Amino acid sequence: MRYILLWFVLLSTAISFGQNKIKAQVIDIDSRVPLAFCKVEYLNKTITTNWEGKFELEIKAYDKPLVITYKGYQTKNVYVSREQEIVIIKMAIDINTFEKVEIYTDNKVNKILKKVIENKKLNQPEKALESFQYKNYESLLVTANPDSISSKIEPIYKKTLFGKRKIELDSTNYKFKKLIEKNHLYQTEKVNLIQYTKKGYKETVIATRMAGFKEPLYEYLGLNLFSYSVYENPFEIMETPVRNPISNYGRHLYNFYMIDSLNIQNRKTYKIFFQPKKLKSSRLRGLLYIDAETFAIAKAYYRIYGIVHINADYTFDYQEKENLWFPKKRKITVLKGNNADDIKILGNTIKFSSSLDPTPNTNATDQVYLIIESTPFDIELDKRVTLQKDGIKISIEKDGLKREDSYWKKFAKDTIDKRRLRTYTSLDSLSESKNLERKIFLGKKILNGYYPISYVDVDLRSLVKYNNFEGFRLGFGGVTNDKLSENYKIAFYGAYGIKDEGFKFGITPSYLIEPQSETWVSASYTDDLNEISQISFATDPRRFKIYDPRPINISTFYQNRAASIFAESKFFPKTDAYFSLSTNKINPKFDYTFVNNDVTYKEYTITAAQLAIQWNPYSNFMQTPKSRIEIEKRHPKFSFQATQTIPGIFGNDFNFTKIDFKTFYEVSYLSGQSSSVLFQTGIAFGDVPLTHLYSLQPNNLNRDALLQRITFAGKNSFETMYFNEFFSDKYVTLQLKHTLNRIRLGYRINPEFSFVTRFAWGKINEDNTHMGLPFSSLEKGFFESGIECNKLFRGLGLTAFYRYGPNQLPTFEDNIAVKISYFIDLGF
Template sequence: MILKRQLSLICFFITLFVNIKTIAQVNSFADDSIIKKVILYKSGNKAKNYEITAYNKLIITANPDLIQGRIDSIFITKRDKKIFSKIDSSDYNFKRIVSKQHLYQVEKISKYQIINNQQKERILATKMAGFKEPIFEYFALQLQPFSVYDDKYSLVEKEYTSPISTKGLRKYNYTFLEKSFLENRKVYKILFVPKQKSKTDQLEGTLFIDSEKLSIAKIELRISGLIKIKSNHYFQYNKELGNWFPIKSNLSIRKGNSKAPVKILGETITFEGTDSKLNPEGKKYASDFVEIRSNTSYFEPKFNQILKIKHPDIAISISENAISKKESLWYNYFNDSTDVRSSTTYFSLDSLIQKRKYEKKIKIGRKVLKGYYPIGFFDVDLRYIFRYNNYEGFRLGLGGVTNEKLAKNYKLEGYYVYGTKDGFFKGFISNSFRVDNRSETWLGFSYKDDVNEIASTSFEIDKPTFKIYDPRPLNLSTFYNHVTWKGFIETKIIPKTESIWQISQSDITPRFDYQYKLNDDLYTNFKSTLLAVSLQWNPFSKYMQTPNKTIEIDKNYPKFTFQFSKTIPKLWNNNFNFGKVDFRFDYQKKFNSNHKLMFLFEGGYAFGDIPITNVYNHSPNNLNKDKIIQRITFAGKDSFETMYFNEFFSNKYAFFQLEHQFPKFQISKRIKPVFSLITKYGVGSLDNADRHLYINFKTLEKGYMESGFELNQIYRGLGFVAFYRYGPNQLPDFEDNIAIKLSVKIDLGL
């Protein structure tokens, strides 16, 4: 009996010792020591010089077994009695459709090339259900990253802090789960979760770390919030590389927990909300069953065989051949015989989209968003049909540009308008030839007879944007007429730039009382011959080369704009010798919390004998009226809302604007305004101010400051803006420093 007790006691202590040892072992892994080593060695573990073929298939589908497929009767209540209204067969029809086919699908075969930190994707073949020419922007969507070793993990168009990054050590808690084996190699299985709970979607998951190489052997990630996301990456141990190498990845997106509808992928996919007040019977919507799946398989890795990536400034390229690949390519190499619904999907959607002319409607819609409506071989420019300003009155006319139906390498554009108040016709005509397809280089010649706002700051490279309503010209009254001949070259030959190189000759006549005095001569009109170059440089953006053009697929900041112009003395009767140097710095930062910070700097220096038509006016946008209510007009963009028109002029200036935009806040289902706090500052000076006669103005050596807020898109694009003027140029009367405006910002998805 005693011996039995002793044996029991010994067993107890052995068990206790083993448990303590196990607990100690687990706790030794519970800290982040392994993750620190993974971060330390990840640069060496990340393959740097290779190419690989990838096959990706994305489907939008639903499991028909989960759908009841019933036909419901819809009743309405009148006088406390339920009265039959109609039959609802949507549930039944939805089940019938997804039993035969997927809702949508896209496939592509790509060749990835990676050298050090440079990555390029060449799309070799693609199929997009229903479209002869694919929607190229789809290929730029960041649904799932190619590499798991970057400090940021981009998932469904949103960035998260990587668990194997220095910031990740501060953001996540790591817990060792167990040791296991993958391909007969020992791996550590480690769970990571955020340290702090947040209202926004958070990343968590499981890492499988090779115990010897300290590299990723497998990773499982998930997000449970407004949408449910699962993202997995699988690796295979490659003997040639001596490390783990990607073999496949998959992604799943489902509806999450949200009372309001959630829109993703550029608002292409909508998951209905689960608000019990709006849906008291808890009826299932189609989006409750919908799932987006993306599966990628990797083949034929080749190491250390490429020395240089061709055109590294292009992140993704797709050629005309990729669109017209033969069907045998897909079925011989990438046919999934288990997916019986795929072939039906192509056949059904090809017929449906062709019958309803969706492809044509999309092409028209794209042009309308840019301000054009195609009629045959001519795209009508909607900006010239109707406008208004205080000088011309109603500006009525017609304009546009020829499209690819006439010619792909030639375009003719122009407009002809009439001002009801000044009684003059104005016009513009330009013709240009494309001399290089890849760099989009156009050589052209134009003629313009029109009016322009005096002292306005403009960059030639800026494309005229289409606005359903452009409010600032309503307030303008001081213009000059110019007749301009111009020869130009537009090109993107310099990587990540757009530029215009031009020579022009203008005959300028101010349409207000003004004379410019130079060497005892008075000029009421003058000629200028200008050489100019204007260049937009976006060094951090990513671009896609399509058969038609280069597309900026990932707009990253900062962006830089440069412009230099100089008159050529004694050429074509040029009157004045002057030049201008202009610069713009644009920075925007969007945070995961949907806050947005925007900073804009503009500066310019005009030198030489320069009339007031060509200096800087600091973009004023306030009427010279006594009462606040009389000055209520519409707010502009990047303008001083409290500065009066023609109040200040400069030949040297600097402008700063800082804006903090808060997330949309919901007042009701339709009212979701955007609130911003804004501060603006400008400073400038004007040399030889005494040369400008018959016009009253001030200069800005002491600086100009205004701050305020914008409450935009309160209802149907309308908003409310208020600014206050302060500092050295503050006006004596308090109410003269206040500007209250209406804003019009309609989101067209541009």
Template sequence: MKKKVNFFSRCLVLMLVFAPFIQVFAQKTVVSGKITDAGSGDPIPFANVMFKGTDIGTTTSFEGQYTIETSKRVDSLVVSYIGYITKTKAVSNTVQKLDFQLEENVVNLQEVVFVAGENPAYEIMRNVIRNKDKNDKRSLDAYEYETYSKTEVDVDNITDKFKKRKIMQKIISVMDSVERMAGEDGQPILPIFISESLSKTYYRNNPKLKYENILKTKITGVGIEDGTLVSQFIGSSFQEYNFYQNWLNIVSKEFVSPMADGWRLYYDYDLTDSAYVDSDFCYRLDFFPKSEQDLAFKGTMWITKKDYALKQMDATVTQTANLNYIEKIKIQQELAPTKAGPWIPVKNRVLLDIGEVTENMAGVLAKFYTSNRNIMVDDPKDQTFYAQPIKIEEDFNINNGNDFWNEHRHEPLSSTELNVYKMIDTLKSIPVVKTYTEILKVAINGYKKVGKLDIGPYLNLYANNTVEGHRFQLGFRTNIDFSDKWVLGGRLAYGTEDEQFKYQAFVENIIDRRKWTTIRAEYTKDIDQVGLAAEDLMGNYIFLAATKFGKLIRPYRYEQAKLSAQRELFKGFTPKLVFNYKTFNPLYNFAYYTQPGPDAPLATAFKTSEAIVEARYAKDEVFVQDDNNRISLGTLKWPIFTMRYTRGLKGVLGSDFNYNKLGLNVFNDLKMGFFGTSTISITGEHVFESLPYPLLKAHVGNESIFYTNAAFNLMNYSEFVSDTYVSLNYNHYFQGFILNRVPLMRKLKWRLLATANVIYGQLSDKNLALIPPNTITGEEMPPIHSFQKNKPYVEVGYGVENIFKIIRVDFLHRLNYLDNPDVSNFGVKISFQFIL
């Protein structure tokens, strides 16, 4: 018995000694998982994760991942983040995986209240501004890195009503798998596009030049082909945002950065935390726009204590901002220092949430992710290296299978993203989806692709006017499937009233894509109008098509042969050479004296041969290549200069005149922050010799009810003609700068605008002398007006855009030349536009 007592005593002593260790081992709790947005499925970085009732917590990584552990007995885990509803889940005291999907908290911005004394966030912000130049990557002499980009586009907000639509009935089986993909708390989404790209990005500071070389792309989408245009837009150049800039351009709008020089004018700040983020001790600043309707952000940024550099950023623009269709824009960023000091973003995530246009439609989510690595600094290349801002390797879509991407992705695809590829392939095979996407592509491009041909443009299929009666037209052009060097095209039209065929044929050779060198030859036989010529209205296709309807003003038949060549000699500078032969055969009462004086013989038709030299300079213009086309995305800052000299060659191919013309245009897009944006175009031209007025400048008028920037909107068609003129076209878009301050207007999201069109011109006495009086030809001739000396033509306007999101109304005032026949000093014109 004594031995038994001793045995149990020893066991008891051992249990007492090891009890703390046994307890620790038994109650060790380790929880890991991922925090995502319930609406988009995107990770939520920097979210707070804590065991309930303890001070044990952590934050999620940029990928939304977390791991947290404790030796204490706990029963639940709490996840919270600014802008989201806090969520709690039960935990077991063991090792487990626990994912959270947080729903957005749609509430008004909080009001920040401070007690007496200065807001402690202000001193941090002042230091951030003082150190901007030191920390901004643009202060580096040069930098380069490898970029991996990933883009996904999904249909979201899929309601039961939307599911009942005919097209959706065809894809219900796909929808079932989509709902399973969304997660236990997530909203169902329907992926329609996913892409990946690998590129090298290069930047040089002096002069400021940038170049992206896209090495490989992989694109899968409904109605999307793996073409050069899409491949350029999925590169890193269009997903780069630098918060050290005062203003960030997003979806063509200017948003003020929370790190702007004038930060106190736009934002309130709150210092909410300080902690180590990786190895950097950081301050957490929450920021809120002073006005909910302004194009500004709310969110959180982590600022390092040592350098006052931006370590992490989470910035969101909500649907309270004055934007159309867009419910949310979210930008998340993680930065790392370079060996030279300035910080470079190493991970970026952008979310664009586009709401339903109507109640019967779903919304769209666009998600962009970029990762940068292998960063090198201060090794600038020669300036010629940056000549082409975006270049795609010729084999960009060859040998880009799973083996390549598994090796070169900066991080593996998630299981959801792998399923996206499979789901899109399934959608593309559904016949009704194919039909709808083809209709949409025709509506956007104006052409229907049929093998190696594009048929169209459909905007010009039909017209009806006083000369041709019913006009029917059909055209084509070859696409890149035919050749990436040669483009052939043409069109054929027929009028039922004049019983005449009209046609055009052209051939173009793309000699060099890098320096964009082309040669083009074309021949045209058609009808046009003085002052409304197609060459003068290029880019205004809807207005040009509208001028083919109704009564034609000063119509004429012409035949034209044109040969042109152009080459970008260096970045931004493109000269162009043109030879142009054209005949003029009027279809209205027209004549001109062949020499000044009433006794000179009259003529009605003429021929011209011209040699034209044009030079265009746009310092920081960005282009993308759409198969065999080159598309300008405008300039970032500098104006565009275009100069043209024309020499008329008498005797060449029967030309009737020698003459010289010199013209200049300056165009600039001015971004003014919260004050809005302006566009300004100044044009001047001088004709040195005496010519019939159709060869001078017949200024574009507009007698329709529709507004257009291509015309003087209260001027009649061809009302004025000049041989020397200077014109100004100015448009200012206030965005929400003024009407955001009016409660009702703020709710409607209407926006003010202002316009001014001014022209100062003259028609010399020698040119006036070539115009015969009405009595000579025996029938009334349309009057030609000239501007009076020192009296410019002026029309000004104001208006409201964004009515029902698509309607613009302009109220216009003509200030002078009111004695001219059939003119008005006031007009109201409308137009339709899809703007954000």
């Protein structure tokens, strides 16, 4: 018996040496997209690749080729050597036949897809159920496989200043391998309660922790990294919107193939593969498992191949009582794609490796990948659910920020993975040593225009400014921060104009009445200059600009000594509200006299009440323990503002009413392009001085030569309209803009082209007399159109606009405006 066993072992060993089992994948040579269900012929045997273009095969004769065929591609013969275990087969398009290939969806598959779409209302939980709720554990992990990283210390050959070659040792990969063997690069976890009613979704974060941070990055918790429902259209994966194949329009973009039928949870399902009709497209590809009885999705696998490769796997659990497939688990994997582009996560640049190329990569960080897993539990279907805090999509419980380690142990999926346990300790130490949390906190402050120094956040916009009246304006300002108090703050500034030799200042103490709604009551006194006829909304967000180009060219200001009390609040859902009472002593700093009821005014007092509301009905908001954050900015948005003077109080000289309104709508297309519409109007009743009329934001210098008028372009300003050319007490403007995808012209030259058209109409009350500053009326309308070539190089670009219509100027050159644009990406 011993000898028989020995001969059996020897024979098996001989056979194993005579054969070689390979793993292979067939891809497009240009796009590197896998080719699904290719035909592979070898030794009179035919097999097909799977939906990811992969197959396994035992090689018995190395002198015989693998013959690969695929519609629209050149047939390829591949010889495998004994040393090869992993083979990548790159197929080239047959130009003569590729364009002629027409693949039609099988009639049976077409009927199944129609049934899936027709039965959405019965199978999609959001439509089939009145309400439901479940808890959800979600983890994000950035890691790498230590076995895929070489531990060799590679030599690097460099030349000295005199051309002599020297050798240095690069231990980067070695150190990276040692690091990744001990712990993952990054991880974060959260447990949330997902509730749904016919009003929509509500998410409550019960617990969360992020490696390296004592307090989580709330912006990350608001990211919509993937769609919870596979029925959504557009379908989102890693914030990439794609056309859902199970939609009426999506069916026309993809080809569908019946692969097999199999049982899942004792229910028959159809296995259907889909891919774009344009094979080289980077659109979605995937597998759908369709319930043969209900035509619901029982399982789904999606792949996107592009700059990054994204794998999204969805599994479902059949709920017999409701006759419904409900989500069981979601898993997203992100790897480096077809080129060297990087993805930024939480402020760090992380490079993801490609799953297509098996050859060792000398750059260890190219082996990094990201995994997001989401697992529902405690599922309650058709449970009566009451959503609290209307208008808030995500709410974060304060106690959820301080969960003990024992709380998280029950969610541990893999006790063998000790690296998870070490990651929090390691990154907490790294964060403290490199002060990462402080850097991110600082970055967020700078984005809002402040730099924190002890108890004060310095206002960066107050340091240096320039305009034609003041020249260089040097100043200092700031506001007290949470270190001093969370319930009150004092904002202040002082500035000096070198050209006008004038000192300006302001102070605003504020008190927080209600933290959740961010309701502040403030008092203010300022002595400063204001641009005449400026259109501004009190609820517009404060945005920090390293430079603000338009005020540079303004020369007409008025001095305003203003005292006011005002309140700001976010009490109402999806709304910012502002109310103020103010008295303003106005002194125009240009030649101007206002004649009203036969009385002339060179200086005057205006006492007024103002109410302003910003309403974002389609945006989604997150309520944190400290503030409310707009996490999904959706359109349209609406701004309303009413101003009424108050006769007989604090010496008010005029009686007038102003009503202002604007709405902004922007739509982003799946192609990456976008269109926007800005509509704005205002009307003033009564006796309104020139300083408080409307000038529609002109941005063109009053100079003869075209080259002398080249300045920086503004945002939503009329580039061909001259300063102080038109004033109105009622107006309407409409601005249309369409932006194309960025075009790669060369190294770091990737311009973004936009086509813009602007229209304005206005009228002036002829009963009022404005003396000293000549201007025209806009009763005939104003038209300009142009092209913006933005982000041409390092943020710089060029714009060109042309003025036409009734107010066109006699000289052709005077109707043209050429401007420089500048966009800065701060990287946050």
